[in-house]
Amino acid sequence: MRTESQYDVLVCGGGAGGIGAAVGAAKAGAKVCLVEKYGFLGGAATTSQVLAYCGIFQQGQEPLKAVSGVAEELLVELKRLGLSGDAHRSETTGNWIVMLDTEVLKLALDRLTQRHGIDVFLHTRCASVTRTGKALEGVTLAGMDGRKRVIAETFIDASGDANLAMLSGVDYRVGNLQGQLQALTMPIRISGVKENTRLNRKMLMALIEEYNRHGQYPIARKDGGIIIPLPISQDYWWMLVDLPLNDLSSHSFTEAEMTGRAMAHDYLKLLRNLPGFEDCYLVSTGPQVGVRETRHPLSRYEMTAEDLLQGRQRDDGIARAAWPIELHAEAGKPVYHSLGGPGYAHIPYDSIRAKGVDNLWYAGRVIGADDEAYGSVRVMGTAFASGEAAGVAAADYSQNSQEVNVPRVQERLRIQGALV
Ligand SMILES: Cc1cc2nc3c(=O)[nH]c(=O)nc-3n(C[C@H](O)[C@H](O)[C@H](O)COP(=O)(O)OP(=O)(O)OC[C@H]3O[C@@H](n4cnc5c(N)ncnc54)[C@H](O)[C@@H]3O)c2cc1C
Structure with a gap:
């Protein structure tokens, strides 16, 4: 018997990664719950006034799309609400971005999640987790009305800070290999x-x-x-x-x-x-300061700078990373390295899977990446794509007797309009 608080997929965090994951899973037929600690969705775009989506387009003379699917549906919604949502060439870097308006974005995300029947819990935190062996069972949510337990088949950490992975006992590193955090x-x-x-x-x-x-x-x-x-x-x-x-x-x-x-x-x-x-x-100044980097939880594969610089293509690719490697080691002095190959690298399936937990996926900036690869994969356009893949993978896992099948996930992503 299913109760009200039972879901196929629980997503922690309503930023680009979490929206991609929640909508991706819902489109794949899952019953989804999305938990966000602020009173609105959007993540860094709305919490820290990061008002440009990077990573939706490749570098180059023309704005060639690297990310579609859920991100595309959001761009259409933004247009409907009066924001152009078109590719804009940055004067400072020459890269293609999409400029945002905070209030339009908040409303567009409300509509997007409502349209897909997602149970959104705002003003609510994922506060603790129950785990048996290699599987998570439930999450305790802390909201205005106190604490309540939610059971789910699968879980997605889209918290940016790896809060769900940390609560689940997954090991993590803080900052780069030397423990330094980006500015x-x-x-x-x-x-x-x-x-x-x-x-x-x-x-x-x-x-x-x-x-x-x-x-x-x-x-x-x-x-x-x-x-x-x-x-x-x-x-x-x-x-x-x-x-x-x-x-x-x-x-x-x-x-x-x-x-x-x-x-x-x-x-x-x-x-x-x-x-x-x-x-x-x-x-x-925004609800909070912009945080580039916190915890990196262990994944089954860590993308490397080489993967990106070579634009490595892979059979197990589930999304495209197209933003150049952007490094902020020193405050105020970003350095960019362009991607090779076709202008994007595949994000492999194993970099969105938690190490040691079978039913936990990653979306957004918590996916497996080394110090430099992180400078590319963390941007919001790419976060929509890794999120949608995590959502589809989690839905597929819960609908197919907890069995992982990468080609089936890729096929389902393509059907949803994602670029794989
Ligand atoms: C100053 C700055 C400038 C940047 N510039 C750009 C740019 O121009 N373009 C670009 O694309 N990217 C940019 N980035 C990077 C980008 O903003 C982030 O890497 C991206 O937002 C990551 O998306 P995410 O969904 O993984 O995480 P986030 O956007 O951080 O979203 C995570 C969400 O999870 C919620 N959350 C966390 N813990 C919990 C919990 N326990 N329970 C419930 N909810 C929780 C948070 O409130 C948040 O809404 C910039 C970042 C910074 C800091």
Whole structure:
């Protein structure tokens, strides 16, 4: 007998990876529950104002799609709500991205998950797990109404921070092999800029040079960082506030949030010296600071830099990683390495499977990848694709007597419109 709190697939985390997973599993016929600790879906896009999807298109003169399926359905929904959703060429990197608007995205994701009959639990955390041998049995959810236990056949960790894997007892590493974590960034949103203003980057760079002589928070991005107008609002999206992250303690995150806010206000004063920006003001620092890297849980295969640089194609590929390897070892100084082969590398099935647990999959930035490969596979476009594959694989596993069959998963993904 099935009760209300029994599911085929439970997804922890409502970011790009979790949305891909939940919708992917629902389209494959599974009964799905999606758990998200904030009051809206979207992950870093809505929690940290990361307002551009990378990885949906390959590098090159034309925007060639590497990711479709669930991501494509979302782009159509965004269009319906007035956002273009088209490929936009980044002025700073030349790569193809899709610009976002936070509020439109939140609504589009509500509609997408409702359309597919997914049980979404917002304001709810996956707080603990029960496991017998190599299988997870259930998760305790902590929400406004207290704690409740949910049973599922299969589980997907799309928490970005490997929270479900950690609770399940899967081993993990923190940061890179030396234990260093990539820098945090607090993207900020600015309004009040005069119409038809052209950013004078040279002047901004000179102001930063001057600020760095006496200013309280020296600026690592001496080129002024990413600063672009957003669709719909024409507010500006500015990435200049970079902070090191020493460890994953509450103390370090509290310090980063408070220092980041102080930096944002200080840097804004700088911006007001530019023509057109005299009356600009800070609209939002976002619900939380942008976190690039935390835990990497053990998977059955770790993608390598070589896999990506060679654009390695594989028989067990379940998704395409197309974003160049983007490394942020030093705050404010990203370095890019283009991908080889056809311009994308296959993500193998084993990199979305947890090591040591049979019914746990990974989606988004927690999939198996070494330090450098992580610089590519973590982006949100790719997270939709790894998520959809995890969702379809989990649904297939629960519908086929807990048997893994990669060709069948690939076939089901193709039928759903995903690019494999
Ligand atoms: C400053 C910055 C700039 C970036 N720039 C870009 C960019 O321009 N384009 C791009 O594509 N990518 C960019 N990235 C990378 C990208 O944002 C992330 O790698 C991506 O969001 C990963 O997606 P995800 O779904 O795996 O995780 P997330 O987006 O982090 O989503 C995870 C979700 O899980 C939820 N969660 C966590 N734990 C629990 C729990 N226990 N219970 C319930 N819910 C939980 C979180 O609240 C969150 O909503 C950037 C990242 C940063 C930090």
